[in-house]
Amino acid sequence: MTSIALSRLHFPITTLGPGNRIGIWFQGCSIRCPGCISADTWAVGRDLTDVDAVINALNRWLPDADGLTVSGGEPFDQPDALTELLQAFRQRSDADILVYSGYPVEKIMPYLKKLDGLVDALISDPYLAEAPQTKALRGSDNQRLHSLTPLGENRFASYERANQSEEKKIDLMMDADGTVWMAGIPERGVFEKLSRHLSNQHHTFLTTEDRSISRARRGKPHD
Template identity: 80%
Template sequence: MTPIALSRLHFPITTLGPGNRIGIWFQGCSIRCPGCISADTWAVRRETTSVEAVIDVMDQWLPNAEGLTVSGGEPFDQPNALTELLQAFRHRSEADILVFSGYPIEKLVPHLERINGLVDALISDPYLVDTPQTKALRGSDNQRLHRLTALGETRFAAYDRAVQSGEKKFDLMMDADGTVWMAGIPARGDFEKLSSHLSNQHHTVLTTQDRSTSRARRGKPHD
């Protein structure tokens, strides 16, 4: 059984590609872009599950899934698990596969050649916090959308444009302990606005960005 370190797995996700999608976030990232909103996915943890176990969970969603989005963390830091996961998904579904990576595509060419067309669309390159944020599905405008297959061209050509106001939304997920996760591409300052609004309602908000900043101020490395 191939081990895989995951942050979370959810269905449906509607903000990271077209349609109702299965969302998978890998755990562990060697890139660690400053300002990343998913700093909680950086740590390389000892706890893992298996690709087979992930597929068992996904099987219940496949009849209604219109696509698969893989993010993180950094999926290509676990190339064997990523390959096996995508192969299993493709064996079960003809829906599109979108992968987010902080690596430039030029570094990923050997990986993409090995998985032989399994990735229909790829968003590559690191998040740059000081770069404009105007493009659909991208956190910063330096990031590139690559349509790698005919299916990717069909499903993602419409995203090679500026982000629209109606797309500025999030999917919300809640864990059993009350932790709320948001999936989507936030605009700069969105979390600050949310924190301010909830604080005015006498709620306390602590985001993964807050935790990251707090650790940095204490002189401790990020997880």
């Protein structure tokens, strides 16, 4: 059995691709883009399970899933686990597979070829907090959407466009311990606005968003 470091999985996810999707977040990231909203997924060496356990957990959702979205963390930092996971999923479902990676596609293309068409669509390149944020499914406009199979072209070609106002939403979920977490690509500054609003209502709001960018901005001298 291949070990896999997993942050979380959930169904349905509606903000990271078409339809009701299974979402899988890998744990561990060597890229660590400044400003990332999922800094909690950076740490390595924790939340280990095995691919068989993950597939068993997904089985109950497969009949209703329109697709699978794999994010993180960085999926390509665990290539063996990613391969085994996608192979097992494809054996059980013909739904599309979308993978997010912070690596440039040129760096991981040899590995994608070894996956032999398992990845239908890929969003590549690191998140840049200073770049515009207008494109569908992407956190910053430098990121590229690649349709890698006929199924990927059919399902994702329509996302090669500007983000639409109705898509500026997030999935809100709650774990059994009461932890609330969000999936999607929120507009920049939305967590700060939410924090201020909740603070005004005497609530405490903590987020896993990386704060290095905002700290650097606050530290800049005025012109």
